[in-house]
Amino acid sequence: MSATQYSPFVALPVELRVQIYEELLDKNRPSHLYNYSAITLTNRQIRSESTEVLLKQPRHFSSLPRLAEWITKAPPNLVPFVKDISIHLHNDSLSGFAGCLSNYFSNPAKMQPNTAEWWEYQYATQVKEAPPCLHRPLPSEQKLLYASFSQGLRLFTPHGNAPPKKGSIAETWSTLKTLRTLRILRIIHGPSYPGSFPLRWDLELTLLHSMIAVACPDLHNLTYPSNPLPMDFLSSLPELRALQFEGFSSTPAVAALPILQNLKHLDSLALYGFPSLYGFPSRNDNASGPPDLPSITPNILKAINPLRSFEIAHMSDSGDSPYLTSEMIAAMGAHCPTLRRLKVHSGGTLKIEVLMDLLMFIKASQLTELYLAFHLPENMEDIDIEAHLPSTINKWECHLRTRTMYIPRGSSNLAISGMAWK
Secondary structure: OOHHHHOHHHHOOHHHHHHHHHHHOOOOOOOHHHHHHHHOOOOHHHHHHHHHHHHOOOEEEOOHHHHHHHHHHOOOOOHHHOOEEEEEEOHHHHHHHHHHHHHHHOOHHHOOOOOHHHHHHHHHHHHHHOOOOOOOOOOOHHHHHHHHHHHHHHHOOOOOOOOOOOOOHHHHHHHHHOOOOOOEEEEEEOOOOOOOOOOOHHHHHHHHHHHHHHHOOOOOEEEEOOOOOOHHHHOOOOOOOEEEEOOEEOOOHHHHHHHHHOOOOOOEEEEEEOOOOOOOOOHHHOOOOOOOEEOOOHHHHHHOOOOOEEEEEEOOOOOOOOOOOHHHHHHHHHHOOOOOEEEEEEEEEOOHHHHHHHHHHHHHOOOOEEEEEEEOOOOOOOOOOHHHOOOOOOEEEEEEEOOOEEEEEEOOOOOOOOEEOO
């Protein structure tokens, strides 16, 4: 008999062992890396099981090249266990895409669809056919030819055994193909660095979205904060169940509705607003494409498939959220029979009529979870939230602010009525 047969730990059911691994490898524990190093030295079985648990936890990558580098080093048999990742994108993240312009002169008839060469040709064709924009003028035929050979062949083509240029289309496609079992994806946009390569940012993103949709068709959860979400991207994700985004797109609401309705499994929607967090130019200054429009209007919200979870987060104390309105709250009524979780978070002050409409909706709902955090209107400090809770509620939490008071209330601290807000 092997030594592992006498181990009380290995003799436990696998479900219990997984729970123990999850507790030991919880990233909130300061010792989780030490614990991982220790248990991986036990034996091969425990190392394999614990590594699977670790890889299933959310992972953040500061750029596409960092993700590609990590995938290259990861054991191929363990990559399918990666289910949850975040990718931070800057303009520079896709700078290597420009080196693929040379493939505009390739023969598409000889290309297999969804290969690195095929994706490069798609990008080069889009650059050639795209209309010019104010900040990034489209290259003329001569400039395209020059870019193709001087950048595509000389700067971005590896020499000898040199590795490919970081951020290239081929490298990105190779990386995404290995993540076919990915279920949760967060694409976080950041501003470009000073002196970054002047890209047609919309074209690079469109290509990246297309590659993600083909490589990871079974995505269940997509988070797309701080940048307008292209609705066409969603039409390629039929298994999507949860969507978190800014609520804006270049797609008009009338065109966004059929796309959202075709997402038959979508039952969780979160609308995040970051008006000042990332320092992007205002929408009115965006001259590189059509203006960004609200994709979730009251009429759209009423018409989409029934939701079980809905969230509105206005991450600013200035301006009003386009989603914290009486019209939007009235539209939420269409989801009253199915909605079980509601979260409303705003850094600003709710209008009195919006607050009262929200409380009336909550009272008539069948919610089991509720989270409220916002500034109360003047003279509303004594509002009784508990009186508006439905009988179905199991968990609720409130962080209500006024100019002078911070009033946390919830199922875990019912005795607290108020405290000084510092």
